[in-house]
Amino acid sequence: MTDEIKILVEKFTQGDQSAYTELVRRFQKRVYVLAYRMMGNHIDADEVTQETFVRIYEKRHELKTISYFQSFLLRVASNYAIDLLRRRQKRFISIEDETEMLPSVQAELVENIALPDKDLENAELAEIIKQAIDRLPPRQKITVALHDVEGYTMTEVAMTLGCPEATVRSNLHIARSKLKKWLAKML
């Protein structure tokens, strides 16, 4: 955490509204991007982002003992996104049962097989990868989103998720095995 952020956080915990506004301004994109990776659409990402900051405001007293504002912030965002995904899961289908791909996705994969491997300008290809990530259970999904997609280090991910690095590693391993299987035709 840079000194500047530290000062802002300290002012914020003392009830300074302009410090809060500044933190919102500086971190809203980061929260939104993670929320988008988790939720897969703009409307939900927007909800997660707004709710995250409201919660941060409510939890501002806890921040006095926190040394990594960003991890705390992203943790609040992840927890909310995971909650939301789990609630959705209950209402629709179980994503936990992800042994096989949906036939439509499989068909799409076959269709796209001729595409060059790294042609990610191709929106369709990106969409297929996004769909595959969306099929991961929430914990594995957040781990992949933070580490593999957004490039946070293993330590940062562990801090954000509040779990040991070994757990992050094992979640990543399982998630990647699934992705490799689902995206086999592209790899």
Add this chain to the structure above:
Amino acid sequence: MNCRHIEIYGDYYLSNTLSPPLRAEFEEHLNGCAPCRTNFERDKKLFGLLVSLPLPNPPEEYWQNLEKNILAKTFEESRLEFIENGIKKDSSIKEYLRFAIPLAAMFILLFSSLLGNFGFLNPFNMIESTRFYSYNIELLGNYQIQAREPIEFLSQTEGVLIMSAPGNAGYGLLIMAQMQSHGRGNDL
């Protein structure tokens, strides 16, 4: 380095965090082991696909509105709850706060009405009329204020609330006593 190590170190290799000697060992194993090489190539491709996923890209004005929406939502949800009728109790307040804050608030109300400038908060009027706007305010704990007209909240820093009630007492400012964390109210 054996096949199991390759699986473990693959990540570090890809993220360039492997020390040069380990890196060399890693590559040496890959060169001599076809299954590991195939597996690693697939990992590398997957990694490449994931990191190059496009960033979500909402229009620029979205960010400006987002900030406004967040601030509005924060202060609407977590600070002030407008209650038309009745007083809402918050069971989560610690015992001492539950006791000390209303007491301190009463003291402030009484004190200010004696001064004559803040008659709009005269606690004795509350008995005579039920037509009051009631506000539930959460600072260090939860406490209520009642006034004849809507109160405008101007700003708040921790434990200090500044507000005005134009319809009641001209354009007066009331500074609530600072509530220390042990729940005692100080003089105005």
